[in-house]
Amino acid sequence: MISLLSSPKTLFRNLGREFRFKLNVWTLSALVLGLLVFIPMAEVLWQLTDPAENWEHLKETVLGRYLKDSLILVAGTVFLSVAAGVSCAWLVTCCEFPGRKLFEWALVLPLAVPTFIAAYAYFDLLDMLTPLLIWVRINVGPDEMIFLSDFLVYPVTALVMASVLYPYVYLLARASFSRQGGQMIEAAQTLGYNPKSIFFRVALPLARPSIVAGASLVIMETLNDYGAVKHFGLSTFTIGIFRTWFALNDMAGALRLAAMLMLFILFLLFLERILRSGAKFDEVKNAIRPFRRYRLSVGGSILAILCCLLPLAFGFIVPLSRLCLWAGATYEKILDSTFVNLVTNSLSLAACSSVLIVAFATFLAFVGRYYRSAGVHASNRLAILGYSVPGAVVAMGILLVAGQLNVTFDVLLTGSILTLILAYLIRFLAVAWQPIDSGMEKNCDRLNEASKSLKSSAISSLVKINLPLIRSSMWAAALLVFVDTMKELPLTLILRPTNFETLSTRTFDLTSQAQIPESSVPAICIILVVVFPVIWLNRKMEARR
């Protein structure tokens, strides 16, 4: 990001230096591949230069509403996610109470539930408040009721989103707390701090970078969501993009909105980097000895159990049990011969994408690190932007590029599985790139230098040093991509081939026909397939400490 955002002058100087010294087949192909991945997003950003015909109209009428709803929803979701994620992380790492071990891993389970499925599982949450609204109308007045019903949408949607997104904060905060464990917290204990002030004055400030990183993932997922906000009737940016694109039939305007959203997210990422920069103090080396947890009193234990149970129940137990209940009533109708196809389609699609994306990410990360090439580093940074952009925007970019290729070269790219997998590559490259790149940073950088000085070739460094050392990172990357692909909706919906359905598209199709009980069967399948990799990944994270 730094190299991306540095002034053009330094960028060019770096590029110049690099082309003199580092131009070879590896760097060139990494550069080209990285830029190719970035093209659809560049197409979207390019629209900022184009005056869209309806822009004035949008600015005058609805842009404010999109901004307002997006900001309120993001703020609410982040607030709830951080509150739940941080408090649960603190409890399971630093306190001892019955059930702690169980909660430690169970609290990540909501990660297996996509936001749109959570919204369907809670489809009637707002309707449950109808008696309250009627009471207000009778006892207070119709205007107050309208105000209340307009207001309630925000907390309810934020609650549903946060209930499945808080694990991002939880995971990162938990890792941070347990890293601090032995040294910082025990030092503070010996200095006579009580648990409360240790939490607020030591642990929390130290964990801030991790919490910010988790929160930024929550923000991206919130802004990416289409299904849940549509269901609850909020007008966020994604809704605005679809409305401008389809209702106003103005793709240029929609792309401009998309570009603004992208810029906004880039700004957030930049902010996160600033908040995190110089905050390396979080990276205390692994605790030397296990940390002695606070034993909680009976009352404290009950409170702790309730505090952990609440997000787990909201994000996993309740939605899954509701889905199971509906599935029990509808499975006979839904489980037919075509259903097996859905499962195999979803699984093989996710598997193929994982392999391709991990290979791609490994190559890009390796070239960037091995040659220490600023150019490749910058193009990598551009290539992984796809993850910060909503899936719908990526799909728009791909349709734009595919349409141009179709006109220029007369090849039809849309509607093939290949395009779909390439779309996943663009959207999820970052998911694979992050763990692989940090795995290489930790394990391979110095060895690569050594192998370079021994004049061994790049390919043998890759095969003999890097691949064996980052094997577990690659597994983690593959599983993360697998999970995300299984849960993906908008890209698949827009780009899938004829007669091709996956579990997530079937879920959406059924719900869009208001067959919410019927949609539970494919929805449960997604959750079940995804939940095992999630548990496995969580184990790995725990083992690493």
Next chain:
Amino acid sequence: MKLILTSLLLGLLAGFSASAAELNVYSHRHYDSDAVLFDRFTKETGIKVNVVKGSADQLIQRLISEGKNSPADVLLTVDAGRLHRAKEAGILQPVQSKKLRQNVPASMSDPQGHWYGMTVRARVLVYSKERVKPSELTTYEDLAKPSWRGRIAVRSSSNIYNQSLLASIIAANGPDKALSWAKAVRKNMVRAPRGSDRDQARAVAAGLADVAIMNTYYLGILANSEVAEDREVAKKVSVFFPNQKGRGAHVNVSGGGVTSSSKNKKEAIQFLEFLTSPKSQNTFGEQSYEYPVKIEANRSELLESWGPFKADKVNLSILGSKNSEAVKIFDRAGWE
């Protein structure tokens, strides 16, 4: 896995290609009636029907991007506004057929034959039997009166059914009156618009709203639902056809057209003729509770129970041409 690999290869080589005895249909309609009819069509003609379901907007976008290489032969979608949009985008070709002209009234099809209506739906007022007397209801315009404050439930204006309704109001009363109507109705809403048409009926049944603006067939779906609560909803509400003394209730079609890229034009026309034939038309009434494209030919008991009504005779292609104007008016009115 094998399927994926083959498709990968296919995708690499030439995209999607279909043999002569197949039709590729891009369809927004997801009703059981369609599956029944497609099967019957295959049995009668031997022509296999491949369906891509998706939201109409995405399918139209996809057709535009696929251009002349598109594998699609037929686009089926709901709402004349969308059919018009597809025509404007150049993805439908004009077709003329004696049978289609016989089967489909002129006001329910495109003047140049780019698309033909297949079923009709009326957008009506659905009211609470408990709290509203039918005599209180008259016209769409009447819903703007302050007496309806906090009593109306209606879905988002991103939905094309509302856009077409407003387009018909623009056509009848002009844009200025349409804007003040939309503003006033938004003020009278019991909550910010959300959910489907069905959810509006549910809001009326739950006692939150007194009247909902919605399409007729959703009431049929609720009345025949497997879920007991939905059947209860249908019992608590009743249908009112507005503007009966004036231009008539707003109606719209679902319909289809032959794509510009179609390599099987003859079969595609045959398919549309089949869907609009009197025999197929009855299936829609029974299975998806829609009126046949010739409303008076309706034989469904449920639909007859709502009574005969006068339909707005405005040519449906007008709804399409006024669509963007309608969306902008909604934006200005603050109707989300």
